[in-house]
Amino acid sequence: xxxxxxxxxxxxxxxxxxxxxxxxxxxxxxxxxxxxxxxxxxxxxxxxxxxxxxxxxxxxxxxxxxxxxxxxxxxxxxxxxxxxxxxxxxxxxxxxxxxxxxxxxxxxxxxxxxxxxxxxxxxxxxxxxxxxxxxxxxxxxxxxxxxxxxxxxxxxxxxxxxxxxxxxxxxxxxxxxxxxxxxxxxxxxxxxxxxxxxxxxxxxxxxxxxxxxxxxxxxxxxxxxxxxxxxxxxxxxxxxxxxxxxxxxxxxxxxxxxxxxxxxxxxxxxxxxxxxxxxxxxxxxxxxxxxxxxxxxxxxxxxxxxxxxxxxxxxxxxxxxxxxxxxxxxxxxxxxxxxxxxxxxxxxxxxxxxxxxxxxxxxxxxxxxxxxxxxxxxxxxxxxxxxxxxxxxxxxxxxxxxxxxxxxxxxxxxxxxxxxxxxxx
Numbered sequence: 545x546x547x548x549x550x551x552x553x554x555x556x557x558x559x560x561x562x563x564x565x566x567x568x569x570x571x572x573x574x575x576x577x578x579x580x581x582x583x584x585x586x587x588x589x590x591x592x593x594x595x596x597x598x599x600x601x602x603x604x605x606x607x608x609x610x611x612x613x614x615x616x617x618x619x620x621x622x623x624x625x626x627x628x629x630x631x632x633x634x635x636x637x638x639x640x641x642x643x644x645x646x647x648x649x650x651x652x653x654x655x656x657x658x659x660x661x662x663x664x665x666x667x668x669x670x671x672x673x674x675x676x677x678x679x680x681x682x683x684x685x686x687x688x689x690x691x692x693x694x695x696x697x698x699x700x701x702x703x704x705x706x707x708x709x710x711x712x713x714x715x716x717x718x719x720x721x722x723x724x725x726x727x728x729x730x731x732x733x734x735x736x737x738x739x740x741x742x743x744x745x746x747x748x749x750x751x752x753x754x755x756x757x758x759x760x761x762x763x764x765x766x767x768x769x770x771x772x773x774x775x776x777x778x779x780x781x782x783x784x785x786x787x788x789x790x791x792x793x794x795x796x797x798x799x800x801x802x803x804x805x806x807x808x809x810x811x812x813x814x815x816x817x818x819x820x821x822x823x824x825x826x827x828x829x830x831x832x833x834x835x836x837x838x839x840x841x842x843x844x845x846x847x848x849x850x851x852x853x854x855x856x857x858x859x860x861x862x863x864x865x866x867x868x869x870x871x872x873x874x875x876x877x878x879x880x881x882x883x884x885x886x887x888x889x890x891x892x893x894x895x896x897x898x899x900x901x902x903x904x905x906x907x908x909x910x911x912x913x914x915x916x917x918x919x920x921x922x923x924x925x926x927x928x929x930x931x932x933x934x935x936x937x938x939x940x941x942x943x944x945x946x947x948x949x950x951x952x953x954x955x956x957x958x959x960x961x962x963x964x965x966x967x968x969x
Contacts, residue, residue: 551736553618559611560737563604563646570600571712587952588824595866598657599674605650612643624731638718645711652704654679660686661697668875668946675865790836793854793884798838805842805849808927808965815965817855820958823867830862839929839965843922846892846900851929853887857908876942882909890914898922902929906959908940918961929963 552560574597580590620639623632658681660667671679685696725733818831834856841849857877861868872879889904902918918931937957938944947953 552620553614556611556614556618556620557737559607559614563607563611566600566604566607567646567711567715570597570604571708573597573600574708584825588826591824591866591952594669595672595675598653598671598679601650601653602671602673602679604646605654608643608646608650612647621736624729624733626731635721638714638721641714642711642718645707645714649704649707649711652700652707655682655685656697656700656704658682658685659688659693659697659700661690661693662946664694666690666693666875666945667697668870668873668943670866670869670873672865672869678869790834790854790856790884793886794836794838794852797852797854797886797888798850805840805845807968808839808841809968810837810839811926811964811966813964815963816960817853818960819860819862820960821954821956823864823953828862828864828867830860830867832856832859833861834859837963837965839927839963841892841920841927843894843898843900846894849889849892851887851889851892851902851904855885855887857883857885875945878909887915892920895919902931906935909942911940913939915959926964926966929961929965931961933959935959 551557573593577590577593577597580586580593583590623635627635654671657667657669657671660669660681671681673679685693688696722734722737725731726735816831817835818829820827820829822828832855835853837851837853839851841851858872858879860871860877871877874880877885885906885908887904887906889902891901891903893901895901898921900920902920903914903916904918905912906915907913913935915931915933915935917933918929921928921930934956936955937953938948938955943953949955
């Protein structure tokens with residue numbers, strides 16, 4: 545039996561299929577990564593999948609809100625007249641259940657990751673929307689007490705899973721019902737969402753706005769989410785540290801013996817401070833983009849020489865957005881409270897052939913570790929300070945809440961230093 549029921553609008557059809565594809569992809573991704581995160585061979589890929597899953601979920605949330613707003617503006621075409629009242633009620637209930645799940649699932653997931661808790665331990669993983677900007681945590685629940693965060697994470701994770709499986713079951717029923725209408729009832733219901741199945745005489749709905757206030761409210765909610773996430777990125781990108789502030793830290797580090805030797809000027813070209821390690825067994829290499837060093841060195845009186853350095857911890861980067869977003873956080877460099885790491889030489893002794901051994905102290909978050917492996921080499925009118933060291937991040941209380949055993953980030957972190965300087969005129 546054919547029916548001349550009008551079609552959905554082109555916007556509604558497009559949103560329907562885009563959201564459907566995103567949901568199916570995200571459900572499959574979620575099922576895979578839930579198991580893959582526990583396997584050593586797939587953990588690295590699963591971590592990347594989690595970021596993609598979260599990004600897709602937030603897209604589904606925004607698109608679903610827009611779809612709901614469009615539904616208010618342009619109500620769906622009426623169902624076939626021959627459908628009984630009970631079938632109409634069931635169809636309406638199914639559609640509203642879809643909206644509840646399409647909005648509730650990403651919101652529950654967002655609340656779960658906002659709690660920043662996994663199992664029995666805190667979590668320290670930001671949400672990066674396709675690597676472009678960091679999405680803020682809902683209601684700042686990540687700053688709440690640990691017991692509350694643990695309970696919230698457990699409850700929202702279970703809710704997220706139950707809702708996801710409910711959506712999967714509803715999708716199956718929805719597809720079966722649509723196919724039944726198309727091939728058994730033959731009433732044109734499926735054609736309303738598949739334009740190529742429509743007969744030429746089937747009219748499109750009139751574009752007459754309905755309930756515009758409700759639609760506008762829904763659009764505003766979606767717009768506020770986008771604005772909130774974007775401005776949060778701008779706020780977290782602010783860096784109040786300046787060269788003058790770092791110079792002040794250097795000046796504060798000087799003592800009565802500093803200044804007895806000639807001053808050498810650091811040449812940025814060829815100089816750098818790097819770090820390395822592994823994340824889920826994959827090596828990474830990074831560097832500090834901003835740092836200052838003061839070199840006072842006299843080869844004739846090395847005991848009167850001093851080498852000081854101030855490192856802007858907010859400038860740490862290894863080029864991986866997830867890592868770069870995590871490093872400034874409280875559990876790692878804690879940039880808000882400890883914006884600088886410092887190095888101070890404690891002894892400089894000759895090794896012969898214009899080479900000198902440097903021992904110094906590296907301080908991060910008020911925790912200090914001795915660095916004994918630097919070598920200063922004189923070459924004509926220049927000097928080079930170079931060396932490598934390996935430190936245990938536990939000595940600086942970094943990552944010890946969420947990853948104390950180095951399951952994700954290696955405990956041993958390599959440090960590489962190369963500084964080239966010439967005498968000041």
